[in-house]
Amino acid sequence: MKKKSIKDIAQDLGVSKTTVSFVLNKKGDEKNISKKTQKVILDYIKEVGYQPNQIAKSLKNGTTNTIGYLVPDISNPFYAKIGRMIEDLLWEKGYHLLIGSTDEKKEKEELLINMFVNRQVDGLIIASCFIKGDVLKSLSRQNFPMVFFDREDPDFLANYILVENKNPMKEAIQKTIDKGAKRIGLLSITPDVYSLKLRIDGYKQALTDNALEYDENLLRIVDHNHIKESAQKELKYLIEAGVDVVVFTNNQITATAIWLMNMHYPEKVKEITFVSFDNLDIFDYSMPRVISIAQPIMSIARQSVDILEEVIKSKESKNTRIELKPKLIER
Amino acid sequence: MKKKSIKDIAQDLGVSKTTVSFVLNKKGDEKNISKKTQKVILDYIKEVGYQPNQIAKSLKNGTTNTIGYLVPDISNPFYAKIGRMIEDLLWEKGYHLLIGSTDEKKEKEELLINMFVNRQVDGLIIASCFIKGDVLKSLSRQNFPMVFFDREDPDFLANYILVENKNPMKEAIQKTIDKGAKRIGLLSITPDVYSLKLRIDGYKQALTDNALEYDENLLRIVDHNHIKESAQKELKYLIEAGVDVVVFTNNQITATAIWLMNMHYPEKVKEITFVSFDNLDIFDYSMPRVISIAQPIMSIARQSVDILEEVIKSKESKNTRIELKPKLIER
DNA sequence: CGGCTTTACTAAATCGGTTTACTAAATCGT
DNA sequence: ACGATTTAGTAAACCGATTTAGTAAAGCCG
Structure with missing residues (x-):
């Protein structure tokens, strides 16, 4: 039958x-x-x-009620949680989510975008690692409904849902300086991404504001293709350089560092303070103590969905830039 | 243009x-x-x-190169990681992933399954919370390509990728008993799910094997609609009942309990041992000490994809039941 | 040079819906 | 009782691809 x-x-x-x-x-x-x-x-x-048969319907109507969700890694808790919220919000409106992980690779990202568009997704919510590529440029010119979150390219006009980067980072670090921090290192994944650059700017600013010397040897970059090994090497460097605070530009690198500290330097976990852009539940009780900058995940999801829906409905191009305020969690 | x-x-x-x-x-x-x-x-x-236009192609060919991935919660690290691996494995074969979170709700699950099938997904990989429902039964009768993982209904023939539940749980608990544990409690979310029942059976078995009294007051069920509040209440009960070991049936409840312990009973974290079915990175260094049963996430993903592909290709029904061995992590 | 094969290409059906334009029959108003 | 309107429905085009069945022209053979 x-x-x-x-x-x-x-x-x-x-x-x-x-x-x-x-x-x-x-x-x-x-x-x-x-x-x-x-x-x-x-x-x-x-x-x-x-x-x-929804496919037949889609062909005729020209709409699939499907949204593409493109992020560097869907299993990163930050993207997973936002994804989950977006899924829920879209579910209520009758949309489904097609997901893709780009691994921070331009080629994979562009392939995925193309495939999603060919599959006629009605819109894209994307944390892009390479915004100024031809594919996104061309889509933007064609007025394709897109919302960018988490990452920005200041030279590219689009709908952005962002979180303030520089100031919160500066303020979080200020807290540690107020408590006596003297030698502050930073660990980041490759900052081709503008948001990460801004976070690093916040770090530099915090140092100069306090007349602390900015030692560029204390700014360590981790290779995102071998996070664990690379982070281990760089963390070791910082510890041997005698830092009392390490700053991280995203949750993934913080989580890795916490693990590394506990595995390799358990005797030091009480002497060092971490500052993390992005929050994780475990920071509530993990050692070293973590001061974190919690992104408003729910708002990011909600705003992304709202703006995207608006753009889809209106059929007109819009360039909204929303900058949300993160929350400092001191502990 | x-x-x-x-x-x-x-x-x-x-x-x-x-x-x-x-x-x-x-x-x-x-x-x-x-x-x-x-x-x-x-x-x-x-x-x-x-x-x-892939939609037109799909309509004509009757295949969408899309697989539905249905789990209770895509932001749970266990499902997120498996999802990510499945995404990668399917990507190589030209498939994409449509995702859905069921929230352990039968109605939502069935709605999602129907929507996915109407969207002509070529197959389904699903951790179902209600396998014996009409929707899945009917799909199974129609020979629709499906692979079930993580959860099983012994009365329902299908392709299952599972992990042994009872014995590993028993053996993990045995380790704590060997080290002198006397009073062992258990915290689980509502075990309508057969796999969770088996894990609980392992717990009971461990007790009776060692001539420890099975006190059913020490088996506490957490309401999955209010995990934090409910877990807090039940954990409190167990601690006041003087347990030296608490057993958990999945990672979510363990993670919640670790958080609660550190927030509310920091003085006790050294006296109590946790046993967790499912592993998380944080268990490597979090307190209380966690003995965990790590599911072979990579194998689960790979087998799911392999079996699904086989079923899709062959067009014939198959009922494979693969039971993988988890790994005990003692710490 | 007439018939057969090969080359190079095309018309039309199909997938499963939606939608526009149309018609036949019934009902209405006066 | 006759034209106008309403009721109840249908045929066919369309969305954008694939695929079957076919055709016209060129090339080949004896």
């Missing part, structure tokens, strides 16, 4: 496809289909368990 | 749609399209940046 199509239903019942389609779409009354016929069709639909 | 379709290309070039389609699908030689015409078409394709 294979799947029935509208055509089958129509044939079985001796009516036309049109009639069936009207009834299915609740246009029966409007289109003057008699109550009797409507009932016959509806009853039969139920009986055979008819389910419409 | 709107998107060009095959028809537009054909018109622009004064050839037929058929010819263009053949060339696009590399059937030019086979179908006797002259090299010259092929080149003309390919050049023009490149020039205008033609991208095929």
Whole structure:
């Protein structure tokens, strides 16, 4: 017993496809289909368990009710949580989520974007690692509904949902300086990304504001292809350089460092303070003590969905830039 | 400049749609399209940046190259990590992932399954909270490609990728008993799920094997709608009941309990040992000490994808049941 | 040079829906 | 009782691809 199509239903019942389609779409009354016929069709639909083929619908309507969610890594808690919230918010509006992880690779990102667009997603919510590429440029020119979050390219006009980077980073570090920190190191993944650059700017600013020497040897970059090994090497460097505070530019690198500290330098976990852009639940009790900058995950998700929906509905291009305030968690 | 379709290309070039389609699908030689015409078409394709509409393709071919990934919560690290691996494995085979979180709700799960099937996903990888429902039964009867993981219903024949539950749980608890544990409590979310029942069976078995009294007051169930509050209450109960070991049936509840312990009973974290089914990185250094049963996430993902692909390719129904061995991490 | 094969290509059907334009029959108003 | 309107429905085009069945022209053979 294979799947029935509208055509089958129509044939079985001796009516036309049109009639069936009207009834299915609740246009029966409007289109003057008699109550009797409507009932016959509806009853039969139920009986055979008819389910419409959304692909056919999509082809005709030109809309798939699917949104693409593109991030560097969907298993990173930050992106996973935002993804989950976006999923919920979109679910209420009848949308589904197609996901893709770019691994911070430009080529993969562009391939994914193209595939998603070819699959006719109605919009894209994306934490892009390479905004100024041709693919996104061309989509933007075609007015394709997109919302960028987490990462920005200041030379590229678009809808951005961002979080303030520089100041919060500066203020978080200030807290440690107020408590006596003298030698402050920083660990970051490759900062090709503008947001990360701003976070690092915040770090530099905090130092200069306090007339602390900015030693560029204390600014260590971790290779994101071998995070654990590379972070281990760089963390070792910082500890041997005698830092009392280490600053991190995202949760992934902080989590890795906490693990490394506990595995390799358990005797030092009480002497060092971490400052992390991004928060994780474990920071509430993990050692070293972590001062973190918690991004407003719920707002990011909500705003992304709202703006995207607006753009999809209006069919007009818009360039909204929303900068949300993160929350400092001192502990 | 709107998107060009095959028809537009054909018109622009004064050839037929058929010819263009053949060339696009590399059937030019086979179908006797002259090299010259092929080149003309390919050049023009490149020039205008033609991208095929996958929806139209899907409608015609009856396949979408999309797989549905359905889990209780995509932001749970266990499901997020498996999801990520599945995404990568499927990516190589040209598939994409449509995701859905069921929140352990039967209705939402069934709605999601139906929507995914209507969207013509080619298959489903699912950690179902309600396997024996009509929707899955009916899909199974229709031979729809599905792979179940993490959760099982012994009365329902299907493709399962599972992890041994009872014995590993028993053995993990045995370790604590060997070290002198006397009063062992358990915290679990509502175990409507067979796998969780088996884990609890392992707990009971460990106790009876060692002639320890099984006190059913020490088996506490947490309401999964209010995990934090409920876990707090139940954990308090166990601590006041003087347990020296607490067993957890999944990572989510363990993580919550670790947080609660550190927040509310920091003085006790050294006296109590946790046993957790599922592993998390933080267990490597968090307090209380955690003995965990690490599921082989990579294997689960790989097997799920392999079996699913096999089922999709073969078009025949299969009922494979693979039970993987988890790894005990003692610490 | 007439018939057969090969080359190079195309018209039209199809997938499963939606929608526009149309018609036949029934009902209404006067 | 006759034209106008309403009721109840249908045929066919369309969305953008794939694929089958076919054709016209050129090439080949004896």
